[in-house]
Amino acid sequence: MKSSYWKIIGFIVAINLVITSVPSLLQAAGMASEYAGAYSGDLVWQGAVTMTDDVLVLKGGTLTIHAGTQVNVLPAVGTKIDPEYLSPQTELLIRGKLDIQGTPEAPVRFVILETSETEEIAWSGITLDRAAESFIKHVELERADIAVRCVESSPEIKGVRIANCRYGIVAQQQSHPKILGNKLIDGEGGIVCLRRSNPYLLENLITGHDEEAVFVDASSRPLLDRNSISGNSIGLALYPRDLPFDSVGVTDNQENVRWLGRQGQVEAR
Amino acid sequence: MKLLCCLLLMMLTMPISTIASEVLVYQGEQTIFKDTVWNGDVLIDGILTVAAGATLEIRPGSQIRFTRFDSNGDGIGEHEIFSQGIIRVVGTAADPVLFTSAEENPRPGDWGAINMMVSEEENSLEHSIVEYGYRGFHAHYSRARLSNNIFRNNMRGAQFQESQVVIDDCRFLDNTNGVQFRDSKVTLRRSTISGSHWGLRCVYSDLKMIGCVIENNLVNGVNIRDGEIEARGNRIIGNRRGLYLQRSKGQVAGNDLSANSEHGIFLEDSKVEVVDNRLVENGRAGVRWLNSNGRLARNLIEKNGVYGLINDGTTTVDARNNWWGSNTLTDIAAAIRDGLDRPGLGLVDSRYPLVQPLPFNLLLETP
Numbered sequence: 054m055k056s057s058y059w060k061i062i063g064f065i066v067a068i069n070l071v072i073t074s075v076p077s078l079l080q081a082a083g084m085a086s087e088y089a090g091a092y093s094g095d096l097v098w099q100g101a102v103t104m105t106d107d108v109l110v111l112k113g114g115t116l117t118i119h120a121g122t123q124v125n126v127l128p129a130v131g132t133k134i135d136p137e138y139l140s141p142q143t144e145l146l147i148r149g150k151l152d153i154q155g156t157p158e159a160p161v162r163f164v165i166l167e168t169s170e171t172e173e174i175a176w177s178g179i180t181l182d183r184a185a186e187s188f189i190k191h192v193e194l195e196r197a198d199i200a201v202r203c204v205e206s207s208p209e210i211k212g213v214r215i216a217n218c219r220y221g222i223v224a225q226q227q228s229h230p231k232i233l234g235n236k237l238i239d240g241e242g243g244i245v246c247l248r249r250s251n252p253y254l255l256e257n258l259i260t261g262h263d264e265e266a267v268f269v270d271a272s273s274r275p276l277l278d279r280n281s282i283s284g285n286s287i288g289l290a291l292y293p294r295d296l297p298f299d300s301v302g303v304t305d306n307q308e309n310v311r312w313l314g315r316q317g318q319v320e321a322r
Numbered sequence: 323m324k325l326l327c328c329l330l331l332m333m334l335t336m337p338i339s340t341i342a343s344e345v346l347v348y349q350g351e352q353t354i355f356k357d358t359v360w361n362g363d364v365l366i367d368g369i370l371t372v373a374a375g376a377t378l379e380i381r382p383g384s385q386i387r388f389t390r391f392d393s394n395g396d397g398i399g400e401h402e403i404f405s406q407g408i409i410r411v412v413g414t415a416a417d418p419v420l421f422t423s424a425e426e427n428p429r430p431g432d433w434g435a436i437n438m439m440v441s442e443e444e445n446s447l448e449h450s451i452v453e454y455g456y457r458g459f460h461a462h463y464s465r466a467r468l469s470n471n472i473f474r475n476n477m478r479g480a481q482f483q484e485s486q487v488v489i490d491d492c493r494f495l496d497n498t499n500g501v502q503f504r505d506s507k508v509t510l511r512r513s514t515i516s517g518s519h520w521g522l523r524c525v526y527s528d529l530k531m532i533g534c535v536i537e538n539n540l541v542n543g544v545n546i547r548d549g550e551i552e553a554r555g556n557r558i559i560g561n562r563r564g565l566y567l568q569r570s571k572g573q574v575a576g577n578d579l580s581a582n583s584e585h586g587i588f589l590e591d592s593k594v595e596v597v598d599n600r601l602v603e604n605g606r607a608g609v610r611w612l613n614s615n616g617r618l619a620r621n622l623i624e625k626n627g628v629y630g631l632i633n634d635g636t637t638t639v640d641a642r643n644n645w646w647g648s649n650t651l652t653d654i655a656a657a658i659r660d661g662l663d664r665p666g667l668g669l670v671d672s673r674y675p676l677v678q679p680l681p682f683n684l685l686l687e688t689p
Binding site for chain 2: 090091093109111112134135138139140141182204225226247248264265268270287290292311313314
């Protein structure tokens with residue numbers, strides 16, 4: 054009788070242990086499917102995962118996304134003010150480290166989960182806010198407000214396809230990302246450099262934007278190197294008159310280069 | 323001898339009890355049920371509730387510190403003041419009340435908030451400094467008056483829902499987000515919001531904003547969605563986007579909306595009268611107008627980056643009587659992008675341009 058009692062107690066304890074440890078084990082192994090909230094440790098995503106709300110990686114934490122992962126994004130109702138971190142839309146906010154390990158053969162894809170209320174711009178995008186050294190490689194991003202926003206952050210962004218976003222990449226507040234071999238297609242603006250940001254833009258394809266493919270404010274000094282910029286309203290919109298750039302690939306925009314700082318459009322309507 | 327020993331014991335223990343009494347400590351979950359006055363240093367090592375019907379008054383020079391306790395690892399401390407009664411903070415300019423973290427190396431989010439829930443009597447914060455909280459000030463279904471306070475280094479300077487709040491002469495500095503609210507009626511006067519990602523953001527609210535400085539915020543200076551605004555005499559400068567109105571209505575008069583990285587003012591599906599403002603040196607455009615109604619008149623619109631005015635919608639923009647930085651029609655046309663440049667878009671009526679700029683003054687009084 055006594056031994057049966059202890060067997061039952063042991064069984065209950067074992068069940069409890071399984072119930073309480075499985076989610077964290079799954080999460081550590083990247084097998085949990087739904088994510089929302091703040092994460093302080095190391096988080097690994099692989100297979101198919103869903104952002105059901107904002108995801109925040111805290112300072113000291115790391116989010117690793119393996120090649121071939123599909124990240125489903127559930128759009129938020131655009132009027133919420135709580136519990137969002139920066140944007141009212143669903144956002145991936147990195148204050149730690151982001152390591153997206155897509156490959157040309159197995160890119161990481163962010164996919165919008167449509168609802169009846171989903172707007173054309175369906176989510177906020179990825180924001181790196183004073184983040185640690187990060188890598189965003191071979192990712193497909195679509196319909197974000199800003200696909201990748203860097204605030205005092207300098208990730209390497211390589212082989213990423215950004216389509217139908219309001220802005221592709223915004224570097225602001227002394228962000229110096231390496232933007233290498235990406236495709237930015239059919240947005241409002243392509244790459245925006247603000248407030249003393251000096252990204253390196255190499256061999257990117259930027260096309261089909263309603264406004265500027267590349268916008269540079271007066272305080273920023275990006276290095277523009279062998280980019281292909283065509284089919285946009287304005288190819289390069291530049292404040293700094295002394296900015297060196299390679300103009301060979303800046304062709305067939307409605308206006309290839311617009312120098313800013315005065316209203317410079319010369320044709321009368 | 324016994325008496326001597328007792329006296330000696332009393333003398334030895336007196337300094338310890340005196341020191342202990344200098345800091346009032348609340349540990350765990352405690353509730354104030356009757357009117358209470360704090361006049362000195364207080365340590366909150368838990369959640370302190372002010373019960374309905376009770377008033378907590380905090381006198382000048384008091385310092386309220388909160389320990390950090392983050393039970394779920396989300397980076398947000400949970401210790402706070404939770405009030406269903408009345409809070410009256412009565413600091414002075416010389417002796418403000420301080421709400422801060424008790425941590426040696428404090429950081430935003432160390433503690434929760436000065437949190438008010440269903441507090442219908444008017445709460446007041448006067449001459450205080452609120453720092454390192456999650457939400458410096460937070461209210462639901464409450465009335466409050468905030469004057470001469472500094473909210474700095476919080477995740478959100480202030481946040482409220484379904485509340486009536488008057489904010490005068492406050493400074494919201496270097497919070498992650500400055501002020502955000504929904505379903506509220508808010509008056510904001512002579513206050514500064516700077517160094518945030520979002521300066522001020524609200525939905526379903528009524529905002530009167532007069533004589534404020536909204537500057538150096540990284541996303542939007544001011545964003546109103548589905549609300550009403552009366553904005554007069556404000557300087558909304560040096561943000562990424564200055565004033566962004568979505569499905570909102572109201573009047574924007576006599577403001578300086580300049581030197582924002584993108585647009586000085588962006589109207590989307592809104593109905594707004596934009597008059598007597600200064601819109602200069604914005605990075606992309608002074609005004610971006612998208613499917614909105616209203617009028618743009620007597621504004622000073624010049625030296626903006628790509629355009630002075632962009633009409634991205636299908637409606638016609640009434641933009642008569644503005645200064646466009648030049649007297650020549652060619653220059654004025656160059657400053658405007660509309661359906662003449664992009665077939666399918668609405669036109670801009672820019673007739674009767676001003677032949678010289680009107681002197682600009684921040685408009686603090688109702689015209």
